[in-house]
Amino acid sequence: MPQAATDKYQQQRAQAIRSAAAVFAEKGFHGASTKDIAERIGIKQGSLYYYFKSKEEALGEVCLYGIEDYVHRMASIAATNQPFEAKLLATVTSHLSSYRERNEALKVHNDERLYLPEGKRQKLHELGSRYRKSLQGIFQEGVANGDLRDSIDCHFAAQAVIGICNAWGDIIVREPDLDIFDVTQKCVDLLLNGFCERRRNSRQDRRG
Amino acid sequence: MPQAATDKYQQQRAQAIRSAAAVFAEKGFHGASTKDIAERIGIKQGSLYYYFKSKEEALGEVCLYGIEDYVHRMASIAATNQPFEAKLLATVTSHLSSYRERNEALKVHNDERLYLPEGKRQKLHELGSRYRKSLQGIFQEGVANGDLRDSIDCHFAAQAVIGICNAWGDIIVREPDLDIFDVTQKCVDLLLNGFCERRRNSRQDRRG
DNA sequence: GAGTAATTCTATCGGTCTATAGAATAATTA
DNA sequence: TAATTATTCTATAGACCGATAGAATTACTC
Helix, strand or coil: CCCCCCCHHHHHHHHHHHHHHHHHHCCCCCCCCCHHHHHHHCCCHHHHHHCCCCHHHHHHHHHHHHHHCCCCCCCHHHCCCCCCCHHHHHHHHHHHHHHCCHHHHHHHHHHHHHHCHHHHHHHHHHHHHHHHCCCEEECCHHCCCCCCCCCCHHHHHHHHHHHHHHHHHHHHHHHCCCCCCHHHHHHHHHHHCEEEECCCCCCCCCCC | CCCCHHHHHHHHHHHHHHHHHHHHHHHHCCCCCCCHHHHHHHHHHHHHHHHHCCCCHHCCCCCCCHHHHHHHHHHHHHHCCCHHHHHHHHHHHHHHHHHHHHHHHHHHHHCCCCCCCCHHHHHHHHHHHHHHHHHHHHHHHHHHCCCCCCCHHHHHHHHHHHHHHHHHHHHHHHHCCHHHHHHHHHHHHHHCCCCCCCCCCCCCCCCC
């Protein structure tokens, strides 16, 4: 019954995780049955328990798989010495690329992780927080360097970037022809410059 | 077995829809049982079928409840003669207010509507499209009036606004002390002006 | 090729779920 | 209050699901 920590086992398990990601993404955690997952892998329902001790463990692995490298990439971007704009560009590109590569697992992470037991949910939350804080740090740096108006709320800014990236991540998945770099450029342009004409006419009203 | 179209019936059914929204929001469509929903209403499981002919019908009603007035409000904002900035402000406020008032049903609409059968999903999709198109129209108007740079991609812009509003909608629900108008101001400020210092130093690099 | 370990299969138990039918109760009307 | 209608309840059918145990098979090692 117990398994080995052999290489082949780990590889097949990794494949099982990706299959589970696809099924969970399509049907949701509770809507997907272990039979569905097993079929996608190409084994019988009972055999699934050779790789996971429960359906819930499979969910945990999928969620982790969804965000791990995406969090790591964020950390290394934040650690570089690039100027603010380059970091922001790299962040958005990285976020959108992750969406294209691991969209199923990411979707599962975003939508289903709350069904995990407290402990695992907490661990994922910490990873997410690390991501948000790195991003927030990039903005704080930008303010300190004078690249950004010092009136901006860095917490808000980070959250806004994540929101835009998620919204466009979904679209990128739906429309495989979209070029990630094009989308990135538009995102960064919005974030830096806004949509406004260089403000001259048309808004002397509020704001002193 | 069949019911009446009486006023009282409709009212109790509306209450049942809100209860279902709460349960679906917490546990997801497949994770919630008809017993859970009935208990929240205060009736027994079997009695639920006096109000809905199936669990799935309940989901459809919840989703519709979640977006209906929010779509309508958007339409009336777009139809006014306010200047661009006022329209954008009203849109964001309306979106965030909906999140606070109907956050459970909205969450259900966003996360669970894909479990509806094709027909109903299609109807909801049309409502959502109407919303997106109204918003996109506001941006196109803004470009035409010279309030916005004519280089912006209105489709992208609308999607970005929705993404930001959704991200902050979640936060607003989690943190009831946040003032919606404050958040609205920050959103609009970002959208119009971006995060950048009024661009003088620090970016002569790309862009002709 | 015999023997061992790794992997998958079959079969099943106990539980939960949606939906229905018909009885029971509450509300309304005459 | 009697009759009618609206609402809720109880009980259950029928199906599926997660997990386990042990047999069967495959892959590896000597």
